[in-house]
Amino acid sequence: MLSKLRDPSEKTLAVMLLAPAFLLLLMIVVYPIGKLIYNSLYAVDKNGAFLGLQNYLDVLQDPLFWNATKNTLLITVITVPGALIAGLALAMLANLPFKRKWPVRLSLLLPWALPLSFAGLIFAWFFHTEYGVVNDVISRLGLQSEPTSWLLKPNWAFAAICLTVIWKTSSFMALILLAGLQMIPKSLYEAAEVDGASRWQQFWQITIPMLMPSIVVALIFRTITALQTFDIPYTMTRGGPGEATETLAMLIHKYTIDYSDISFGSTLAVFMFVISLFVTGFYLKQIGKNAA
Amino acid sequence: MLRWVAAGMVVVNGFFPAVWILFTSLKSEAELVQKPITWWPAKPMLDNYVRAFTDQPLLTYLKNSLLIACGATVLSLVVAAFAAYAIARLNLKRRQLILTCIVASSMFPLVTLLVPIFETMRTLGWLNTYIALILPYVVLNLPVCTLVLVSFFQSIPRDLENAAMIDGCTRMGALWQVVVPLAAPGVFTAGILAFVNSWDEFLLALSLNSSPAVRTLPVGIALYQGEFTFPWPIISAALIVAIVPVAILIALFQERVVGGLTQGGLKG
Amino acid sequence: MKKRDTLKLATWALASTLAMGSAWAQQTTLRVFVGPNQRPDLQAKLFEQYNKANPGVKVEVETGGATSELQRQYLSTVLNAKDSAIDLFLIDIVNPAQYASKGWIEPLDKYVGGAAILKNDYLPVYQQANVIGGKLYAMPSQGDAMFMYYRKDLLTKHGVAEPKTWDELAAAAKKITAAEGNANLQGLSIQGAPIEGAVCTFLLPYWGQGKQFNDAAGKLTLDKAAAVKGLKSWLDMMDQGVLKKNVAEVTTPITVNEFKAGQAVFAINWGFAYDRFKDDADSTVKGKVGVMPLPAMAGGKSATCMGGWQWAMNAYGKNKDAAGKLIQFLSSKQASAFIAREGSILPVYQSVYSDAEVNKVVPWFKDALPVVLAAQSRPMVEDYGQVSDIIRTTTSAILARTKTPEAGVDEIASRVGRLMR
Numbered sequence: 001m002l003s004k005l006r007d008p009s010e011k012t013l014a015v016m017l018l019a020p021a022f023l024l025l026l027m028i029v030v031y032p033i034g035k036l037i038y039n040s041l042y043a044v045d046k047n048g049a050f051l052g053l054q055n056y057l058d059v060l061q062d063p064l065f066w067n068a069t070k071n072t073l074l075i076t077v078i079t080v081p082g083a084l085i086a087g088l089a090l091a092m093l094a095n096l097p098f099k100r101k102w103p104v105r106l107s108l109l110l111p112w113a114l115p116l117s118f119a120g121l122i123f124a125w126f127f128h129t130e131y132g133v134v135n136d137v138i139s140r141l142g143l144q145s146e147p148t149s150w151l152l153k154p155n156w157a158f159a160a161i162c163l164t165v166i167w168k169t170s171s172f173m174a175l176i177l178l179a180g181l182q183m184i185p186k187s188l189y190e191a192a193e194v195d196g197a198s199r200w201q202q203f204w205q206i207t208i209p210m211l212m213p214s215i216v217v218a219l220i221f222r223t224i225t226a227l228q229t230f231d232i233p234y235t236m237t238r239g240g241p242g243e244a245t246e247t248l249a250m251l252i253h254k255y256t257i258d259y260s261d262i263s264f265g266s267t268l269a270v271f272m273f274v275i276s277l278f279v280t281g282f283y284l285k286q287i288g289k290n291a292a
Numbered sequence: 293m294l295r296w297v298a299a300g301m302v303v304v305n306g307f308f309p310a311v312w313i314l315f316t317s318l319k320s321e322a323e324l325v326q327k328p329i330t331w332w333p334a335k336p337m338l339d340n341y342v343r344a345f346t347d348q349p350l351l352t353y354l355k356n357s358l359l360i361a362c363g364a365t366v367l368s369l370v371v372a373a374f375a376a377y378a379i380a381r382l383n384l385k386r387r388q389l390i391l392t393c394i395v396a397s398s399m400f401p402l403v404t405l406l407v408p409i410f411e412t413m414r415t416l417g418w419l420n421t422y423i424a425l426i427l428p429y430v431v432l433n434l435p436v437c438t439l440v441l442v443s444f445f446q447s448i449p450r451d452l453e454n455a456a457m458i459d460g461c462t463r464m465g466a467l468w469q470v471v472v473p474l475a476a477p478g479v480f481t482a483g484i485l486a487f488v489n490s491w492d493e494f495l496l497a498l499s500l501n502s503s504p505a506v507r508t509l510p511v512g513i514a515l516y517q518g519e520f521t522f523p524w525p526i527i528s529a530a531l532i533v534a535i536v537p538v539a540i541l542i543a544l545f546q547e548r549v550v551g552g553l554t555q556g557g558l559k560g
Numbered sequence: 561m562k563k564r565d566t567l568k569l570a571t572w573a574l575a576s577t578l579a580m581g582s583a584w585a586q587q588t589t590l591r592v593f594v595g596p597n598q599r600p601d602l603q604a605k606l607f608e609q610y611n612k613a614n615p616g617v618k619v620e621v622e623t624g625g626a627t628s629e630l631q632r633q634y635l636s637t638v639l640n641a642k643d644s645a646i647d648l649f650l651i652d653i654v655n656p657a658q659y660a661s662k663g664w665i666e667p668l669d670k671y672v673g674g675a676a677i678l679k680n681d682y683l684p685v686y687q688q689a690n691v692i693g694g695k696l697y698a699m700p701s702q703g704d705a706m707f708m709y710y711r712k713d714l715l716t717k718h719g720v721a722e723p724k725t726w727d728e729l730a731a732a733a734k735k736i737t738a739a740e741g742n743a744n745l746q747g748l749s750i751q752g753a754p755i756e757g758a759v760c761t762f763l764l765p766y767w768g769q770g771k772q773f774n775d776a777a778g779k780l781t782l783d784k785a786a787a788v789k790g791l792k793s794w795l796d797m798m799d800q801g802v803l804k805k806n807v808a809e810v811t812t813p814i815t816v817n818e819f820k821a822g823q824a825v826f827a828i829n830w831g832f833a834y835d836r837f838k839d840d841a842d843s844t845v846k847g848k849v850g851v852m853p854l855p856a857m858a859g860g861k862s863a864t865c866m867g868g869w870q871w872a873m874n875a876y877g878k879n880k881d882a883a884g885k886l887i888q889f890l891s892s893k894q895a896s897a898f899i900a901r902e903g904s905i906l907p908v909y910q911s912v913y914s915d916a917e918v919n920k921v922v923p924w925f926k927d928a929l930p931v932v933l934a935a936q937s938r939p940m941v942e943d944y945g946q947v948s949d950i951i952r953t954t955t956s957a958i959l960a961r962t963k964t965p966e967a968g969v970d971e972i973a974s975r976v977g978r979l980m981r
Contacts, residue, residue, distance in 0.1 A: 010382055013463055017378035020371045021394065021434060028431040029397045032408035036400070045662070093302050096295060104299055106543050107306025109484075113538035114309065115510045117494045118531055122309055125524070129806035133312070136329050149806045152960040167305070175484065176440065179477040183447060213443040220395065221436050228401050231494075238754045241808065242957035249401050256403055257636045258945040260662055269404040276399035285388075322842035325817045327744055411641045499637040502624045515626045518597035520832055522813040 039266035046263075055267040065268065067243050068251040069275070075162060075233075075247060076226040076279070082166040083222055084215070087173025092207075094174065095181050108178075112171035120235030123164040127151050127236075151237050154244035161233050161245055168232070169225070173218045180214030181207070220283045227276050248272050310535060317341065317528035324524055344516075344529040349504060353512035356501075357491055358537065360422050360508060364429035364490040365483055368437050371430060372482060376441035377467050381450070391442065398435040402495055410499055420503040428500075429490040436489075437482040444478030445471055480545055491538060509534045588882045589618045593649040595631055596623045598702065598869050602903045603650075603890075610889050617882055628652045628756060632945075639664040639876070647877040648886065650869045653689050654756070654938050654948070656698040661942030665872040667695040671884025672891075681893070681909050685866045689937040697872060699891035700908035702899065704867035705935040706760055707928070709819060709827045709837065712850040714740070724862075726765065726793055726855045729826060733802045736825050747802035749815040749824040750794070752959040757812055758952035759938055760865035761959075764828075765790030767863035767936055768856045778941045780980040784969050790857070791958055791965040798959075808960035820845060828854070830867055831906045834924060851924055853931045866935035868906070900925070906932065943979040950975050 040056070043049045059065050094104050114122070126133045127150040135147040150156045184207065192202050208215075230249035233239060239246030252272065256265030316324070318336040344350055375394065379387050409428055410419075418424040452474070453466040461469065472479055497508040513530045516523055592607070594600045600623050607619040624634050635649065639662070651659065659665045669675075675691040682700060690698045715722070718736050723729035733747025751757040763773060771786045797803040804810075812829065816836055819827040822844040827833075837849045853862045871887045873880060889895060896907045900918045906928060912918055913929040939947055954972050957963040963971075 014378050014382050014384055017374040017382075018390065021375040021438070024371065024427060024431050024434070025394070025397055027412065028409060028428050029400070029405065031412065032405035033400060035408045036404055090302055090305075093298055096299075098299065102543055104302055106539065107303040109542045110306040110310055110535075110539060112488050113535045113542065114531070115492050115494075115513070115534060117492070117510050117514065118527075119309075122313065126309075126312075129809055130327060130804075131324060131329050133329070139328075147806075149809065149960070152806060152808050152962070154962060171306075172485070175481055179444075179481040182477050183444075213447060217439050217443050220439065221398075224395075224398055227399075230401070230403075238953075240754050240953060240956055241960040241962040242953060244962070249403070252401055253403050254949065256406075257633050258949060259943065260636060260640070260658070260945065262407070262640065266404055269400055272401060273396075273399045277396060280395070280399075320842055321817060322821055322844075325814070325821050325823065406637050407640045410637050410643075414641065414643065495633075498624075498630070498634055502622065502634060504623070514630060515596055515624070518626055520597070520812045520816065520830055522811070 036266045036269055039262050040270055042263065044263050045261055051263070055264055056270075058264070059267050059271060064243065064246070064251060065248075065271075068246050068248045069271075071158075071244075071246060072227055072229065072248040074158070075165065075229050076223060078162045079165045079169065079229075080219065080222050080226050082162065083169040083173045084219065086166055086170035087177055087218070090170055090174040091177040091181055094178055108174050109171050111168050112175075114168070116168065116231045117235065119164065119168050120232040123160070123167075123232075124151065124236040127160050152241055154241055157237050157241065157245050161236055164232050164236065165226070165229060169222060173222060176214050176218040177211060180211045184210045216283055220280055223280055223283070224276055227272065227279065248275075310532075310539075313528045313531050313535075316524055317526075317532055319525055321523060321525055340525040340529040341533075343523075343526045344533065347526065348512055348515060348530075350509075350512065350530060350533060352505065353507050353509045354533065354537070356422075356506055357509040357534075360425050360429070361487050361490040363422060363426045364433065365486040367426060368430045368433040368486040368490075369479065369483055372434055372437035372441055373467070373472065373479075375434070376438050376445055377471065379438070380442045380445035381453070381471075391439070394438050395435045397431065402432075406495060406499060409496065413500055420501055420506050422506065424500045425490075425493075425497060425508070428496055429486075429493060432493070433486040433489055436485050440478055440482045440485070441475065444475040448474050484542065484545065487541070488538065587616055587618070588879050589620060590647045590879055590883055590886055591620045591622055591645060592886075593622050593624065593635075593646045595650065596626050598650050599899065599903050599905065602899045602905070605902070606890060606895055606898065610886060614885070617886070619886065622646065635664075639874075642876045644874070644876045644878050646874050647879050647883040649872055649874065650701060651698065651872050653866060653868050653870055654940075654944055656690055656870065656872065657692050657940040657942050658944045659872065660692045660695075660697045664875055665697055666875040666877075666880060667697060668699065668873060668884065668887065669696050671873070671880065672696070672699060672888050681911055683866075683908055683910060683932055683935070685935050685937050686908070689866065689940055690870065692940065698870035699872075699887050700868065701871050701891055701895075702869040703906035703908045703932060704831045704869075705906065705928075705932045706764070706828055706830060706854065706865045706867070707834070707931055708852050708854050709829060709833065710850050710852065711822075711825050711845065711848055713848040714825055715850070722850075722852050723855055725858050726768065727858055729855050730797055730800060730802050733825050734800060737801070744823050746804050746818070746824050747826060748797065749810065749818055749827040750803065750807060751810050751812055751815060751828070752794075752807035752956055753809055753811045754952045754956040755811055756948060756952065758955045759948050761794070762787075762791070762951050762955040763865060763936075763938065764854060764863065765793050765857055768854070769860040774939045774941070774980055778939070778980055780973070780977045782969075782973050782976070784973055787969045787972070788965045791955070791968065793857070794959060795961075795965065808956050831928065835904050851927050851931070853934060862934050864931055864935045866932075866937050868908070939980065941980050947976050947979055 041051055043051055090108050094108050098104060125131065129135060129147045129149045134150065138144050139147065150160050188206050189202060192206060197205070228249045229247045230253060233245045233247055234250055237245045239250050248268065252265050252268045255261045255268060315331065315333055317340050318333040320337065323330060323334055378384065379391055384390065413419050413424045448471060453470050456466045456470045457463070492510060494510045497511045501507055513527060513534060516527050516530060594603055600621055604621055607621065611617065611619060656665065675687070675694065675696045678687045678690065683703060686700050690696060690700070714736050715732070718739055720732045720735060723732050729748065737745050737747050750761055752761060766773065766787050769786050769790065771783045772781055775781050794803065798805060798807065815827050815829050816833050818824050820837055820840060820843045834849070834851065837843055837845050854864045856862045871890055873883050873887065877883060893909050893912060896909050897912050897915055897918055899905045900907045900912055901921050904922045907913055907918070910929070913925050918925060941947060950972055954963065954968045958965050958968040
């Protein structure tokens with residue numbers, strides 16, 4: 001028995017290695033998900049009657065659901081590439097040889113140190129009509145005579161939120177990409193230099209391909225989190241004006257906590273899961289291929 | 293030259309909000325509604341910091357957050373490293389499915405898992421303890437850490453481990469003595485990711501650790517506000533207290549994360 | 561002889577064991593949930609008094625949920641999990657119907673008495689707010705209402721009388737701001753952000769026309785034309801420059817800070833603000849603040865929004881009898897007078913407003929009584945969370961001019977109508 005532990009067969013080893021992860025998943029995630037699905041099928045908030053797929057049909061007919069899904073997908077489509085590009089730029093800058101590296105690297109990661117629950121509040125203050133820095137700077141530069149109410153106009157509010165999300169999450173992307181950049185051997189660049197390749201060509205033919213695994217990892221999580229965007233729009237505009245900036249996660253929060261309608265909230269969560277799976281399924285296949 | 297401009301932009305981008313919060317923490321509330329707005333505080337005052345520490349036991353919150361985040365980070369890394377090694381190296385038939393399951397667990401918004409998790413912790417008698425938060429945080433960090441480690445482990449050639457094992461090392465030995473050191477940037481990345489996620493978390497901390505003795509920083513800072521008041525200066529002071537340890541941590545470890553691969557292994 | 565002595569001894573031993581046993585058994589600990597902004601320090605003093613009078617009971621305070629929102633988040637999780645750890649909570653006046661419908665709070669009829677006790681000197685609004693389906697669900701603790709604060713000094717300086725209607729107020733504001741010539745001085749400050757206070761922003765001009773939002777059974781009785789008229793009056797004030805253009809960004813703290821900094825002639829806010837204007841170190845309006853009832857719409861009557869906090873009992877709690885006795889104490893006249901004297905908290909009993917001791921400390925409560933008597937309660941329905949959300953987001957959108965008042969009121973009528981049938 002001990003000899004098995006000392007040098008276990010592949011199968012035993014696999015089980016031992018995966019056990020802690022799966023045990024924790026079982027306790028913290030699988031049980032709640034089971035409850036979630038149950039909640040979506042039964043009227044848990046009222047009399048516990050079996051609802052079948054009634055909740056699911058109600059969701060599909062709820063205009064708030066479609067509005068929130070549209071907003072969520074829009075945020076995802078804007079902030080995922082946005083954070084990727086910003087993160088890549090930041091990572092490459094941080095990778096440059098400076099004599100003192102820590103200011104650039106610290107500023108890279110500082111947006112991350114700010115608790116998410118407050119990032120939104122701070123940027124809401126920045127965009128405030130009267131007391132915000134943004135209006136102050138623009139007015140001082142003489143570009144407007146009257147302060148703009150950024151957060152009171154649906155499209156500008158949306159843009160402000162996307163900007164804040166990109167600001168906060170580009171750190172996350174930069175971190176992952178930076179680690180990936182560090183693992184690219186310098187010799188490849190030196191060889192390309194010798195062969196006469198330009199910086200641009202080096203970028204596209206060495207950096208990007210070598211960085212692909214990191215990019216995919218970064219993208220998967222940025223996408224999943226983008227689909228769950230909650231804190232920043234919640235604290236910046238509460239989903240306003242009207243429901244112009246309400247995301248799916250905010251809708252779920254609203255139904256589950258504000259309205260205490262756990263049944264409907266759980267149903268929305270199932271929809272979010274399906275959407276997430278669909279959107280990221282493609283990425284996951286890539287990782288699977290690489291593992292082979 | 294361009295490099296310095298770009299660097300300047302990066303530094304402003306990262307530091308600006310933090311510096312703004314710092315300035316706000318030195319102002320009085322009345323100054324915040326002055327028009328036009330002031331940047332540098334007219335009369336810098338440290339009262340807000342005093343209030344931040346006396347209105348609530350901020351140091352206790354800081355201690356709690358640090359211990360919980362560190363505990364969650366270490367545990368996350370260990371659990372994720374095991375799982376990632378199994379997925380990256382061992383010949384598992386359903387490797388794709390396993391990875392998908394792990395990643396899929398992050399696709400449910402936390403707010404819907406809240407009540408069952410609360411019930412579980414209550415049944416186990418773990419409410420208002422560190423472990424009540426550490427375990428869920430490990431699960432929250434698992435997908436990111438596992439995926440990061442999988443991709444880093446995959447990029448390390450198998451020959452190195454095989455060489456070690458021919459020399460008499462076991463699989464586990466190979467994991468800890470060969471693979472992990474080589475994937476150091478990935479390990480530190482996963483570590484920082486886990487730490488900051490645990491540090492930031494709000495919803496679970498609010499519900500599971502409501503007692504002030506075990507309260508964490510994000511929850512504590514949210515409590516300075518009232519139904520009718522939002523003391524930005526005091527909250528800013530508390531935020532600075534919250535950011536500083538993380539900033540120091542990052543400054544200390546950024547070398548490790550970004551540090552070149554000078555030791556062993558990957559030549560050419 | 562010996563036998564009798566033995567019997568006496570045995571009886572004495574038995575009696576004292578029983579007495580000790582029951583005393584020991586009576587040592588109950590009650591856990592009470594209070595938000596940090598609901599003056600837990602004052603409540604703690606009340607608990608101390610109670611502990612002294614009732615040695616078998618110990619009261620522990622748990623604070624959390626600084627805002628109605630955070631509190632709702634925390635309690636929602638805990639009560640959905642049917643937690644028995646907390647015995648009493650101090651909840652917002654708008655919550656009893658919602659919590660009762662979920663079975664989270666216990667009817668208090670058999671612990672403190674039926675709904676009829678609310679007729680004894682309590683403010684009349686509680687008979688609406690705390691009685692659901694004929695049963696009593698919460699006992700009043702801290703009162704609050706929305707007041708119209710104004711700059712006495714400026715009104716006197718420009719010879720303007722206290723306005724009784726909204727039109728008079730708008731005219732007064734315009735006259736004063738024009739005469740003062742201060743670009744930073746706004747006429748009136750109200751809350752237009754999508755916070756709970758925005759529900760009041762919707763209801764105030766509507767109630768001011770003498771209209772009712774719902775009937776006693778909780779059915780929606782919205783007069784759409786009146787609602788549109790009320791909202792239009794806010795928009796008109798924005799056009800005339802009485803209200804600032806970004807009023808949809810204004811939250812309660814911002815109104816307080818602006819009035820304190822002398823940037824508003826009139827301001828609508830809750831009762832707590834008075835002490836901030838009077839006592840805060842950075843207040844520029846000390847001694848210049850007046851309080852008056854909210855104006856009426858032309859031909860209507862003055863109305864204001866009732867706020868405040870109430871004691872409710874956890875339906876899953878294990879110490880209901882002891883909790884019931886504690887609630888009786890905490891909602892007694894003495895308790896109300898105590899926190900009024902010690903913390904300037906608006907009393908929930910009518911007679912306490914003219915109590916001599918209280919008036920020594922807070923003379924303005926005499927002026928506050930007529931305002932509070934005219935206070936109405938927001939709709940007490942089980943779906944209040946959703947109703948509030950619909951009203952406040954729509955009102956805020958209307959004030960941000962992304963929705964017309966007509967479209968907004970239609971939306972409120974249809975969506976809230978479905979919930980309040």
